[in-house]
Amino acid sequence: MTSFRHFIVLLVACSVLSAIHALKCMTCQGWTSFEDCDVNGRIKECMPNQNSCETVIRRIHNSRQLIFKQCKEKNTCRENMLQNTRLSGSSTQCNSDQTSSFCTCCCDTDMCNIAASACHPSVVKPLAGNDCPIQPSFLSHGEVTCFNENNAGSVCQYKCSDVDYFVYPVGHETNVCMRNGTWKHETPCCGRSCPPYFVYDFLNLVYVSIPEGRKLIISIFEGWNTANVIAEDAAKSAMLWFGESPIASSAIKFNDYGASKRRQIQLIRDKAVEKKNESVNIGAAINYALDNLMTPEAGMRDERVQRGISIFTDRISDDDAIGPAKQARRLGYNVMVLYVGTEVSNDERKHFNEITGGDELVFYYDHDAGSFGADSWQFLVENFCSSPCDHVMHEHDMV
Structure with a gap:
């Protein structure tokens, strides 16, 4: 019985530690630019076995680019990334000299797939532009986390830490510094439903x-x-x-x-x-x-x-x-x-x-x-x- 208790305690402890150290990735599906991907996507806490952030850039007939970002199991992501050098016609799968390409990138730190990826410099170029105004360091009843500070392509995440508070306006949980030096939208607040919360x-x-x-x-x-x-x-x-x-x-x-x-x-x-x-x-x-x-x-x-x-x-x-x-x-x-x-x-x-x-x-x-x-x-x-x-x-x- 004592051994069983120890096993349960260990299992709970491992679960807690797993939750604490869960990787966070930007996720989006099929946007045409990194800016749109990060504005319309969301920051997701990955499952315990998903220890890599994957970015996929698909270029179609030289006229269209689609961006996909997601949580991924590390070995699977690495295998997908190895396909970048696979032969495709006269070049490789991830290329800039053919009309179509398919590039995969992997990284394994929180929010490492924010903004433009360095998958293949000739296919995907980093964002360049003006800095945005500095975001507040905290929200009343919440918190702000910015990745890459206030540089072009940076993404800020807003989270309410107090019970019954939510990010308002709804859908503005993330913000992106655009290349023209402005944020995609104004800084939100942590609010509560009114009613029942009349002040x-x-x-x-x-x-x-x-x-x-x-x-x-x-x-x-x-x-x-x-x-x-x-x-x-x-x-x-x-x-x-x-x-x-x-x-x-x-x-x-x-x-x-x-x-x-x-x-x-x-x-x-x-x-x-x-x-x-x-x-x-x-x-x-x-x-x-x-x-x-x-x-x-x-x-x-x-x-x-x-x-x-x-x-x-x-x-x-x-x-x-x-x-x-x-x-x-x-x-x-x-x-x-x-x-x-x-x-x-x-x-x-x-x-x-x-x-x-x-x-x-x-x-x-x-x-x-x-x-x-x-x-x-x-x-x-x-x-x-x-x-x-x-x-x-x-x-x-x-x-």
């Missing part, structure tokens, strides 16, 4: 006096938390119920629940208020929130994070809400109104538009929590998820 500080001001309004609001936020990631580098929200005046005992700050969805929902359930029809002073609620909730002390993050105020109401404001809302917008907050009701007058629409600064930020709903928020959700996705690079905390340590 946003939401303040929710709530006045809902309809029957079972408290239950409706709880359902809305349970749905939101299920669909999104709540974290210090993703979405965070604060909440305040109000009526004639702000209800301080209902306040939930950004830093009251850490990154715990369960804790946040429990706080909403515990502090949600069943409102009756009374005066509604949205302006007073906005002023209270700006002074007490939208602050670093309450857990609001720095300027890297977009900020918004969402006002849930089933009535227009009895006080001046337009002035405080304008002040919030001047401070950089997106102000949204989510009206919960079955009917809305033109005067109410005008009032809400003046609070938000535009009708595209006012959303009207009936009392069905199941369909609540579809339009506002779509607005958020279209306006705050256009580029994952804009929705990533670019340092790990949060302020």
Whole structure:
């Protein structure tokens, strides 16, 4: 039994070492130039028995050249390369004095088949051109590896090292320095899918006096938390119920629940208020929130994070809400109104538009929590998820 254990340990150790030392090769199939091959190909980690990078250059009737790059078992690659000197007509298989040729090259170090190969100088000439701007030495949440630095024909590989991050734009995992001194495309970023990764500080001001309004609001936020990631580098929200005046005992700050969805929902359930029809002073609620909730002390993050105020109401404001809302917008907050009701007058629409600064930020709903928020959700996705690079905390340590 002990010997069997030792065998298993040795087998696992060998597997790990094999994975660590796996050869990496550029791979592509049938491109007409080395530049196109490296731009459109991909860097591949070879199988344990594939310990060579192979490049094949096929020239057809002097008018067309096709490039193939792949991982290959070393002995097989060497045998293919030996065919370069095989007689073909009056010359050899790999030649420059006939209309067609077939050349194979082998190498055995990481990325050794990047750019032009030295298979046969008379058939394949190295790239010559201008240097490109130097690529960054690292990506936030990822890494950059460049082969042949920033010289013409160099290839850079981008890899995201953190969980849930991916290279954006998709397909830009590699980049090539072209002969004119420019990179094939701009340096990508390591981004995350948005949604569910909104990077946003939401303040929710709530006045809902309809029957079972408290239950409706709880359902809305349970749905939101299920669909999104709540974290210090993703979405965070604060909440305040109000009526004639702000209800301080209902306040939930950004830093009251850490990154715990369960804790946040429990706080909403515990502090949600069943409102009756009374005066509604949205302006007073906005002023209270700006002074007490939208602050670093309450857990609001720095300027890297977009900020918004969402006002849930089933009535227009009895006080001046337009002035405080304008002040919030001047401070950089997106102000949204989510009206919960079955009917809305033109005067109410005008009032809400003046609070938000535009009708595209006012959303009207009936009392069905199941369909609540579809339009506002779509607005958020279209306006705050256009580029994952804009929705990533670019340092790990949060302020």
